[in-house]
Amino acid sequence: MNDVAWVCAAIVGTVFVWAGATKLQARDAWAAQARDMGAPAWGIPFVPLVELTLGAMLILGWWPRLATSAGITLLIAFSCLIVTNLVRGNRPACACFGVRTARPITWLFVARNMVFVGLLSVALLVD
Numbered sequence: 001m002n003d004v005a006w007v008c009a010a011i012v013g014t015v016f017v018w019a020g021a022t023k024l025q026a027r028d029a030w031a032a033q034a035r036d037m038g039a040p041a042w043g044i045p046f047v048p049l050v051e052l053t054l055g056a057m058l059i060l061g062w063w064p065r066l067a068t069s070a071g072i073t074l075l076i077a078f079s080c081l082i083v084t085n086l087v088r089g090n091r092p093a094c095a096c097f098g099v100r101t102a103r104p105i106t107w108l109f110v111a112r113n114m115v116f117v118g119l120l121s122v123a124l125l126v127d
Contacts, residue, residue, distance in 0.1 A: 001061045005127035008119040012071055013058025015116065020051030022098030029099040036092040037081055037105075050074065058120075068124045072117050079113045086110075 001009070023030045034044045054074065057067035078096075082105050085092060091104040 001064045001123075001127050005064065005123040006061055008123040008126075009058040009061070009064065009068055009071075012116045012119050012123075013055040013067075016051040016055030016058065016071065018055075019097050020048040020055060022101075023048035023051070023095070026095060026099040030095045033093050033095040033099065033102060037085060037094060038092075039081060058123075064127055065124065068120045068127075071120045072124070075113045075117050075120070079110050079117075082109050082113075 030048075031044050034047065035041065039047070051074075054067055054071050057063060058071060082094070085105060086107065091106070093102040094105045094109060095102040096109070
């Protein structure tokens with residue numbers, strides 16, 4: 001992985017680690033907010049672990065193509081869930097980084113995720 005690819009991947013990896021750790025810390029409160037958002041119940045317990053794992057893979061440069069592709073997929077899935085709620089007129093609280101940062105979703109959440117998708121896409125393309 002070249003330097004540009006690593007920096008882009010490490011930025012998003014750090015965000016994933018932070019998000020996963022705060023979700024684990026918040027546990028039931030985060031799970032309730034994920035349910036309110038419409039996340040599938042079977043997947044909720046796995047989200048923090050997936051974020052932590054992907055974050056570590058991105059930061060450490062392990063299986064970079066797999067990690068960046070999986071990160072893009074995860075961010076697009078999160079964005080689809082947010083867009084679905086916004087289009088339906090729902091604005092549940094998103095505890096993307098734990099319950100302390102929870103606030104109603106907006107289109108800025110989608111824009112933020114697309115910036116992260118862009119960073120991972122750069123990492124994928126330049127490596």
